[in-house]
Amino acid sequence: MTRPRVAALEPLRFDLDGGALALLEASRAIPLVSVVVALRCGSAKDPPGREGLARLALRMLRRGAEGLTAEQIDFRIDSLGAEMAVDTAASSVGIHAQVIARNTDAFFDLLARLLATPTFPDDEIERLKRESVAEIVEARDSDRVVAQKALQRTLFAGHPYGHNPGGTVRSVEAIGREDILAFYRRHVVQANLVVGIAGDAAPERAPALARQLLAGLPRGEPTADDVTEPSMSPGRRLLVVDKPERTQTQILVATMGTSPLDEDHVPLIVANAVFGGTFTSRLMKEIRSKRGWSYGASARLGVDRRRQGWVMWMFPAAQDSAPCLKLALELLEAWVAGGVTPREVSFIQRYLVRSHAFDVDTAPKRLHQAIDVELLGLPRDYFSGWIPRVSAVTPEAATAAIKNRIRPDDLLSVVVGMASQVNDALKGSIPRLADASVVPFDIE
């Protein structure tokens, strides 16, 4: 059976009456409909001491609505062949759902009701808080998650990007019904929402479906984006997160990265792909292919409304941790000092341009790109103009971006492992180390 080719790379946009934006990416490829209802603010707006509030507030939506108990809502979602989850990031929190296409109308009716008439029952709030706390405790089993949380709170200490979107045991326990109601009244309003619909929904019906979802919400105002630009503490620091009985370490090395509005943002993405973005990148070649020290070795640039981190990641055996970190730092310094070669740039441009087809091959992927543009304040052509922008990067621009943005002297290394086994050697592997500390793994 033949199917229509992708006609356009950008979803249809509709400005809804109440100030919300709707995006539609129709496709008959598979009888599924995806829907996103996202707020133009996220965990960065959580009040101090109430970290985790945005996530908790949206998770409460399926815990009670007028005429529906949490149990009835769960039963209804499952019986429609639907899934519904909350995704929380610093700049946005939203509901992400998918439903079998034949049940689209019934699911949208339900979701509209949940949005318009949440009841926030006290017992369900307490139940969700206990569940959230248990999830935080359970996440300590994952060394990678422990490393990421430690990096985030240390790299962005004192800044809203420094708190985990799920909060801490203490902050979640401190959240009360009034906090949730206040969040809902202030932020879950039409003018602060982006609705996305992708998949097997008729384009002519999409605006009506989107309007129906938000019909019960007040118009309101968009949430002000007053998050300040984060800054990096100077010097080289080492934080060892001590966890017993480890045979390897999780190593993250970070400095401040880029803002998508920086002129050298795309050149830095190109330069980073050379350094640690693919299987044949410098990091992977030296750490995995040549030495077998780590199953994975990569570097990535976070993208957000404000400057995010640039982070290297590897996970060597405990005895290889210090030499592996030392080598990674040498590779980093060589990258900053020497930049990237014309040959490397032209290779990675071919990769980035040609692989772009996999970022837009399904309707939900195209929708999520358009939503990211809205929620992260990206330039309107950030994704649609990706190929020409990547193609235009010169080796000189890529090298200049590294030198301009990556500060190898302001570096935070976070290592999860057995401190007694690795701490001294790790300290010796970081030249010009200004500060070193050890914390237990269950601090958060």
Added chain:
Amino acid sequence: MRENTQRRAWQEQANARANGDGARLIYEGAEPFGVETLQRWRLGNGLTVLVLVDISAPIVAYHSWFRVGSRHERPGKTGLAHLFEHLMFGETENLGAGVFDRKLEENGAETNAATWVDWTFYHELLPSDRFKLAVKLEAERMQRLVLREPQVASEKEVVANERRYRVDDDVEGVANELLYRTAFERHPYRWPTIGWMEDIQAFTPEDCVDFYRTYYAPNNATVVVVGDVKERDLLPAIAEAYGAIPRQAIPAEDIMPEMPQLVERRLELRKPTASEKLLVAFKGPALGDADHATMTLLSEVLFGGRASRLYRTLVVERELAIETRGWVSTFRDPGLFECWNTARAAHTASEIQPVLDEAFERVRTEVVTDDELDRAKARLELGSLQQLETVSGKAEQIGFYDTVLGDPAHAFRRVDAFRRVTAGDLRRVARRYLVDATRTILHVVPERSPAPAEAAR
């Protein structure tokens, strides 16, 4: 009809130019894949090729499935199929070290591989105008891989590190390994696909060469191609690239069937973990057994989603657990019906066990309600559709079911089977499989760290 006439015409042209019998193209017919159509081909050397044309995006998924996995290993050599999968990305006679990956990346392609008990598969996702690169590279490494000491030694280190990551430093990884080692006494499912650490470290290049010559043959493989590609471009390219690879005599499987389990097995594992875990695993049906779909539906009624019986009782109502989930292993031979439960910090596995037992007893004695059955069916239908959202997802479904069951469109037959299941069927499989004497119970007990969580908070 007209399509088949055209197909025959270019097939004859290609065969007239074929370099030997191994490169001859044999069309084996079409079969429905949902509303789409899957075309089945074979080369003279035994290579099966399955093609699903899907022009929804200008990309192609190219998968190479080999009918070899950790079930074909023997004690002392565990992990060889998986180590070998890593080595397949190395040097070949015509490609230096690292060139395989570089060529794919330069053309925008993504590639990776996976190994499990019954199979190994390699996958590429390419822009559609680059599909011939995958044909060429996969054919090259099927016949001309170079296996020398330095590469094998380095890759053993990588795999050892993968094992530390996935198993040794991961409580669920260790628990899962121990569960299968205890539940199976004879069958190769008792050892982990990644292999025991001492076996990984002892492999020699000779082990790898033997394995390669034995199992990496066209008549032991299926190539699955899904995407924006024309058969008349693809098939001659495949015939040309793979046609000269000789077929091999694949050794008959020498697998000890598992004896029926007559007594419940229990064991305890101590780990530095936040909370107790409880794994309960019954002997389950093979993937090809008619009961497999029914057991999957029963698992969904018990564990699937927030409305399922055990999620509601353990996580929502009694708050004993933070996670509870079930899985019927999708193996060629009978595997396990695994039930994984993570207790909350203040609760224990001994509180969870009776709740599970009561739920199992209930499905053995009573029929589930129509609402429960319908919810489980709706959830499984959603999951089945989600697996077919991308060309890679379709290729994986086709390759998996063809390799394990010889039925590439089985994903759709499963959905049909789910629809037919009745509440009575669920009770029947519950009585057949949820038998205490056939279960293995693993209790993970936290070893408290010196700085308790409460104090450090």
